[in-house]
Amino acid sequence: NAGVTQTPKFQVLKTGQSMTLQCAQDMNHEYMSWYRQDPGMGLRLIHYSVGAGITDQGEVPNGYNVSRSTTEDFPLRLLSAAPSQTSVYFCASSPTGHYGYTFGSGTRLTVV
Amino acid sequence: GQQVMQIPQYQHVQEGEDFTTYCNSSTTLSNIQWYKQRPGGHPVFLIQLVKSGEVKKQKRLTFQFGEAKKNSSLHITATQTTDVGTYFCADYNFNKFYFGSGTKLNVKP
Numbered sequence: 001n002a003g004v005t006q007t008p009k010f011q012v013l014k015t016g017q018s019m020t021l022q023c024a025q026d027m028n029h030e031y032m033s034w035y036r037q038d039p040g041m042g043l044r045l046i047h048y049s050v051g052a053g054i055t056d057q058g059e060v061p062n063g064y065n066v067s068r069s070t071t072e073d074f075p076l077r078l079l080s081a082a083p084s085q086t087s088v089y090f091c092a093s094s095p096t097g098h099y100g101y102t103f104g105s106g107t108r109l110t111v112v
Numbered sequence: 113g114q115q116v117m118q119i120p121q122y123q124h125v126q127e128g129e130d131f132t133t134y135c136n137s138s139t140t141l142s143n144i145q146w147y148k149q150r151p152g153g154h155p156v157f158l159i160q161l162v163k164s165g166e167v168k169k170q171k172r173l174t175f176q177f178g179e180a181k182k183n184s185s186l187h188i189t190a191t192q193t194t195d196v197g198t199y200f201c202a203d204y205n206f207n208k209f210y211f212g213s214g215t216k217l218n219v220k221p
Contacts (some may be wrong), residue, residue, distance in 0.1 A: 045211075
């Protein structure tokens, strides 16, 4: 099993550009989430999904969109990148909300 | 959302010393999870506590859930350099996991 796969690992964007961070899991997990990690801020929840076709907002959803058309994939879209979105982004999945998350290796995004 | 506060923010210990990090909430926690993140890595799930007063051990790591389910602790006995990293607690609440800000542990050999 590959677990949770995130691509790309690194990305540099110019302000105003859009892009999609990819996340795929092969464990048939229902729960998937996106977090951003900034120095000293811990992990903050952006969006999450409890199953295919179901998504909801987390703590910091502004500027991001998600969709969950399949159980496996949960892409995160940046609509118009801003320097404040410079961060490390983690995707995570869990069988249900009552089990620990498996995290991807992260995407380090810089917006200039 | 649910807020879990972690203390201390940083801890520097000599190898062989013990280490404890605390996770506190003003409201009752449904369950608490602990994760470890090595420098430059991603969070890795360590354990989940569900029951009031629960204590679980993993080798040198001891995890406790408070009787009132408002706090939790992670204690490492006789730290080693491999324990270096940031330890996070996370609370599960209404389909969302909220992470504490973490305790960064540095171990001097």
